[in-house]
Amino acid sequence: MSAEQAAELIQDGMIVGMSGFTRAGEAKAVPLALAQRAHEKPFSITLMTGASLGNDLDAKLTEAKVLARRMPFQVDSTLRKAINAGEVMFIDQHLSETVELLRNKQLGKMDVAVIEACAITEEGGIVPTTSVGNSASYAILADKVIIELNLASPAGLEGLHDIYIPQMRPNRQPIPVVAPDSRIGTPYIPIDASKIAAIVITEGKDSPSNVLPADSETQAIADHLIRFFKEEIDAGRLTESLLPLQAGIGTMANAVMEGLIEGPFDRLTMYSEVLQDSTFDLLDSGKLTFASGSSITLSPKRNDQVMRELDKYRNRLILRPQELSNHPGIVRRLGIIAINTALEADIYGNVNSTHVCGTRMMNGIGGSGDFARNSQLSIFVTKSIAKGGDISSFVPFVSHVDHTEHDVDILVSEQGLADLRGLAPRERARVIIDNCVAPLYRPALNRYFAEACARGGHTPHCLEKALSWHQALNTEGNMRSLLAE
Amino acid sequence: MSAEQAAELIQDGMIVGMSGFTRAGEAKAVPLALAQRAHEKPFSITLMTGASLGNDLDAKLTEAKVLARRMPFQVDSTLRKAINAGEVMFIDQHLSETVELLRNKQLGKMDVAVIEACAITEEGGIVPTTSVGNSASYAILADKVIIELNLASPAGLEGLHDIYIPQMRPNRQPIPVVAPDSRIGTPYIPIDASKIAAIVITEGKDSPSNVLPADSETQAIADHLIRFFKEEIDAGRLTESLLPLQAGIGTMANAVMEGLIEGPFDRLTMYSEVLQDSTFDLLDSGKLTFASGSSITLSPKRNDQVMRELDKYRNRLILRPQELSNHPGIVRRLGIIAINTALEADIYGNVNSTHVCGTRMMNGIGGSGDFARNSQLSIFVTKSIAKGGDISSFVPFVSHVDHTEHDVDILVSEQGLADLRGLAPRERARVIIDNCVAPLYRPALNRYFAEACARGGHTPHCLEKALSWHQALNTEGNMRSLLAE
Ligand SMILES: CC(C)(COP(=O)(O)OP(=O)(O)OC[C@H]1O[C@@H](n2cnc3c(N)ncnc32)[C@H](O)[C@@H]1OP(=O)(O)O)[C@@H](O)C(=O)NCCC(=O)NCCS
Numbered sequence: 026m027s028a029e030q031a032a033e034l035i036q037d038g039m040i041v042g043m044s045g046f047t048r049a050g051e052a053k054a055v056p057l058a059l060a061q062r063a064h065e066k067p068f069s070i071t072l073m074t075g076a077s078l079g080n081d082l083d084a085k086l087t088e089a090k091v092l093a094r095r096m097p098f099q100v101d102s103t104l105r106k107a108i109n110a111g112e113v114m115f116i117d118q119h120l121s122e123t124v125e126l127l128r129n130k131q132l133g134k135m136d137v138a139v140i141e142a143c144a145i146t147e148e149g150g151i152v153p154t155t156s157v158g159n160s161a162s163y164a165i166l167a168d169k170v171i172i173e174l175n176l177a178s179p180a181g182l183e184g185l186h187d188i189y190i191p192q193m194r195p196n197r198q199p200i201p202v203v204a205p206d207s208r209i210g211t212p213y214i215p216i217d218a219s220k221i222a223a224i225v226i227t228e229g230k231d232s233p234s235n236v237l238p239a240d241s242e243t244q245a246i247a248d249h250l251i252r253f254f255k256e257e258i259d260a261g262r263l264t265e266s267l268l269p270l271q272a273g274i275g276t277m278a279n280a281v282m283e284g285l286i287e288g289p290f291d292r293l294t295m296y297s298e299v300l301q302d303s304t305f306d307l308l309d310s311g312k313l314t315f316a317s318g319s320s321i322t323l324s325p326k327r328n329d330q331v332m333r334e335l336d337k338y339r340n341r342l343i344l345r346p347q348e349l350s351n352h353p354g355i356v357r358r359l360g361i362i363a364i365n366t367a368l369e370a371d372i373y374g375n376v377n378s379t380h381v382c383g384t385r386m387m388n389g390i391g392g393s394g395d396f397a398r399n400s401q402l403s404i405f406v407t408k409s410i411a412k413g414g415d416i417s418s419f420v421p422f423v424s425h426v427d428h429t430e431h432d433v434d435i436l437v438s439e440q441g442l443a444d445l446r447g448l449a450p451r452e453r454a455r456v457i458i459d460n461c462v463a464p465l466y467r468p469a470l471n472r473y474f475a476e477a478c479a480r481g482g483h484t485p486h487c488l489e490k491a492l493s494w495h496q497a498l499n500t501e502g503n504m505r506s507l508l509a510e
Numbered sequence: 511m512s513a514e515q516a517a518e519l520i521q522d523g524m525i526v527g528m529s530g531f532t533r534a535g536e537a538k539a540v541p542l543a544l545a546q547r548a549h550e551k552p553f554s555i556t557l558m559t560g561a562s563l564g565n566d567l568d569a570k571l572t573e574a575k576v577l578a579r580r581m582p583f584q585v586d587s588t589l590r591k592a593i594n595a596g597e598v599m600f601i602d603q604h605l606s607e608t609v610e611l612l613r614n615k616q617l618g619k620m621d622v623a624v625i626e627a628c629a630i631t632e633e634g635g636i637v638p639t640t641s642v643g644n645s646a647s648y649a650i651l652a653d654k655v656i657i658e659l660n661l662a663s664p665a666g667l668e669g670l671h672d673i674y675i676p677q678m679r680p681n682r683q684p685i686p687v688v689a690p691d692s693r694i695g696t697p698y699i700p701i702d703a704s705k706i707a708a709i710v711i712t713e714g715k716d717s718p719s720n721v722l723p724a725d726s727e728t729q730a731i732a733d734h735l736i737r738f739f740k741e742e743i744d745a746g747r748l749t750e751s752l753l754p755l756q757a758g759i760g761t762m763a764n765a766v767m768e769g770l771i772e773g774p775f776d777r778l779t780m781y782s783e784v785l786q787d788s789t790f791d792l793l794d795s796g797k798l799t800f801a802s803g804s805s806i807t808l809s810p811k812r813n814d815q816v817m818r819e820l821d822k823y824r825n826r827l828i829l830r831p832q833e834l835s836n837h838p839g840i841v842r843r844l845g846i847i848a849i850n851t852a853l854e855a856d857i858y859g860n861v862n863s864t865h866v867c868g869t870r871m872m873n874g875i876g877g878s879g880d881f882a883r884n885s886q887l888s889i890f891v892t893k894s895i896a897k898g899g900d901i902s903s904f905v906p907f908v909s910h911v912d913h914t915e916h917d918v919d920i921l922v923s924e925q926g927l928a929d930l931r932g933l934a935p936r937e938r939a940r941v942i943i944d945n946c947v948a949p950l951y952r953p954a955l956n957r958y959f960a961e962a963c964a965r966g967g968h969t970p971h972c973l974e975k976a977l978s979w980h981q982a983l984n985t986e987g988n989m990r991s992l993l994a995e
């Protein structure tokens with residue numbers, strides 16, 4: 026069937042689920058056909074995906090005004106503008122929760138799922154491509170399924186996936202993942218073949234990752250963290266295998282993972298969301314024995330090599346539904362080391378990962394909450410300043426809270442590392458200001474903290490100044506007026 | 511051994527763990543002896559408990575300046591003052607996490623554990639009294655153990671407890687709790703008898719609960735929630751057994767639970783922290799088939815009856831370590847309905863449970879985060895106003911975030927119920943203002959929201975006014991100036 030014909034199954038007001046997670050494995054043809062049609066004949070839908078889409082699909086769907094509601098994550102600048110203008114209702118969710126809510130009928134009934142596949146088994150089982158995301162549950166829960174059979178996808182993908190669907194609650198058995206390499210399901214998504222309403226042949230490619238090479242600040246962050254891991258090994262709190270590692274998407278997490286190639290580490294494992302270039306560098310180095318994720322997103326060169334040589338990695342990789350890769354119970358059970366990026370943090374260690382100046386959505390909370398809350402060691406990294414020093418990423422009071430101080434064990438900037446474990450708020454502030462804050466902004470934060478402490482409280486604040494740094498940024502375009510005070 | 515002699519095992523600078531959870535089953539003699547000694551010869555310690563202590567022990571230890579550091583929870587007004595003055599370093603923790611951190615050596619080494627017991631088995635196994643809390647892991651991880659053998663505790667307590675200790679990570683097997691009535695461990699705390707350094711005979715009583723009878727607002731909150739449960743049954747999202755229930759401590763949660771006695775509910779279960787009067791009323795009514803908790807805290811009259819007739823309840827009760835009662839993975843697996851109390855909420859549904867005006871600690875986050883994050887349905891209740899209307903419990907921007915909007919499905923005040931599932935921030939604000947806010951403060955919040963929306967953003971705010979309600983409360987003693995604007 027043509028993409029246009031298949032897209033006719035999707036009508037105004039419907040709830041539609043699509044494959045796609047961190048620019049990997051998204052349905053490519055049907056969304057384009059939808060955008061095309063909407064330009065001629067307007068309609069809108071609720072679109073749920075795994076996470077972000079590649080190939081500018083969110084931009085194209087936004088421009089065509091197809092998106093009335095969008096969840097649970099995005100990273101597109103056009104869609105971001107529409108969200109912040111209040112034009113698209115964006116429901117920012119913990120990535121492990123979306124299908125749980127859908128299964129419990131708390132998000133309505135899914136009409137159509139559109140899933141990219143590299144193969145269909147004889148019984149109608151769908152073999153996903155470079156991501157699993159929420160595809161399995163979307164296909165199972167939707168009334169109708171459209172499959173985009175991507176003929177350009179490497180044959181070697183078959184067998185990498187491990188599809189397991191938790192039972193309905195309250196009668197759910199424990200999910201039997203006990204290590205990153207636990208295989209507990211099937212290598213395909215088992216659905217009733219009669220639900221397959223259309224098969225569309227495609228051959229589009231995933232968008233490459235946009236991770237940048239480490240700059241000197243990013244490298245300094247990685248170095249602080251590598252040193253910390255060594256100290257933890259010396260203190261007997263970690264072994265040379267550390268613990269299963271989760272690393273958020275992006276340049277900083279990638280640089281930290283690269284840093285593990287050198288140093289006294291061995292038999293490392295990953296239990297993460299997205300497998301990036303650094304994952305394969307670590308596998309190639311022999312330091313990493315196994316990597317579990319929900320998607321593979323690589324630079325163009327790495328992608329060509331990995332997809333060609335998948336057999337080389339076959340026994341050391343699993344792709345899981347994001348409900349499993351991010352599952353609170355499994356993250357807690359495995360005792361993960363979680364490394365995620367903060368947009369800003371406050372002096373008490375509360376973290377904002379999503380809202381610029383408390384109001385404008387950047388991307389979404391993604392999986393960071395799933396991991397940070399339940400990990401054995403929750404690490405957040407950020408550069409101490411942004412926009413050449415116009416912005417301090419350490420502020421008196423974060424303008425939005427995604428991760429409360431309870432869920433932040435370690436904060437790292439290029440300035441240094443703050444070990445917050447077992448500390449009370451006043452102690453946390455001291456350690457954060459002394460170790461992480463840029464020298465430029467340190468005196469101003471010290472002044473704020475001293476004045477707040479003089480007023481008292483478990484978590485001292487001067488409420489009338491708590492958000493003044495963000496107010497300055499909003500009105501003056503920078504926080505430099507705070508330096509003068 | 512006398513309490514004074516046993517207390518000599520505890521010396522300046524030590525890390526000490528004690529039994530006690532929501533005023534139930536705390537060690538009673540040794541803490542008093544410590545306070546006594548410190549009045550004569552000052553010293554201080556780090557004190558970890560399960561949760562709050564009864565018998566004014568936290569007050570007495572604070573007055574004697576025994577507490578240098580205190581975790582993970584408290585409810586005492588004298589200790590609260592010392593915490594807010596910065597005199598006691600209070601580490602407010604998710605109640606499921608304390609022993610996990612201790613086990614991983616992230617909180618130092620525990621020197622001495624002091625555990626109230628109703629019996630000691632021949633092999634040195636400790637049978638706790640009315641709470642389990644963190645007692646099991648404290649006894650296992652401490653260098654030395656002091657047992658307070660309470661001769662006044664009812665014999666019927668033996669057999670109620672189910673002690674299970676999760677394995678060390680990363681090689682942990684799934685914890686096999688699959689229902690509130692799963693028994694997976696031993697009825698006593700298994701420790702090496704050679705570690706028992708002292709046995710002190712006591713006969714003190716637990717403090718009774720201080721839950722008040724429902725007032726008309728509390729009753730209205732309960733009524734809204736019962737109506738909501740009925741609607742969820744009608745919509746096919748819940749059955750008449752609902753889901754395993756967790757109810758926070760306090761008057762409001764108790765009133766909601768009482769409300770379940772009438773109405774179309776049957777074969778209810780609880781998977782909660784503290785079992786209150788309402789739990790036993792529900793058991794007596796036949797509506798509740800099983801209750802799992804970490805402690806029993808009752809009014810004086812109910813306590814006499816329950817402790818006398820424990821045999822009657824024996825097959826329908828389990829007391830577990832708080833690491834299990836609050837375990838993120840188990841809460842997620844069972845699909846719990848979590849009902850907790852907010853101090854204040856903002857128009858987007860972020861909840862503050864701990865900090866008055868963002869600075870002064872009330873009690874602590876307790877188990878609310880363990881449950882709210884991982885439940886199938888996370889409900890927060892609060893009266894719409896406090897102090898006779900001087901305070902609106904719904905504000906533009908909470909002065910402290912304990913639970914982010916992602917973790918709050920339903921908000922209820924005496925005014926009504928806001929169902930926030932699947933809504934974007936701007937939609938959440940509309941539903942919260944219309945349904946939960948007191949009529950007195952509704953126009954002011956509508957003004958704020960309208961002005962914020964005019965400025966834009968995914969989560970619109972006027973930063974310079976966001977905390978003005980709390981500033982007014984701090985400087986003028988009330989929020990009434992906001993009404994005039
Ligand atoms: C937090 C997050 C936005 C950081 O992104 P990043 O690309 O690694 O970080 P950068 O330092 O490059 O910052 C991105 C932008 O924000 C700006 N920025 C950084 N700190 C800022 C601050 N405190 N205030 C305002 N803007 C800030 C940067 O200047 C940059 O702007 P630009 O795009 O105009 O150049 C990103 O990690 C994220 O979306 N996290 C949430 C989801 C998540 O954690 N997922 C992990 C599991 S996959």
Ligand SMILES: CC(C)(COP(=O)(O)OP(=O)(O)OC[C@H]1O[C@@H](n2cnc3c(N)ncnc32)[C@H](O)[C@@H]1OP(=O)(O)O)[C@@H](O)C(=O)NCCC(=O)NCCS
Nearest residue numbers: 758759760851852853854863873875876877878896897903
């Ligand atoms: C939030 C919490 C403090 C509410 O306690 P509560 O006793 O049920 O609620 P009340 O309405 O009686 O309020 C308690 C006090 O706070 C005051 N208060 C209520 N809302 C307030 C607000 N928004 N701002 C300032 N003070 C407020 C009340 O006036 C009352 O003051 P008083 O003690 O001087 O009379 C309590 O539930 C708590 O500590 N929760 C956190 C731990 C938790 O949730 N555990 C659950 C798992 S056990």
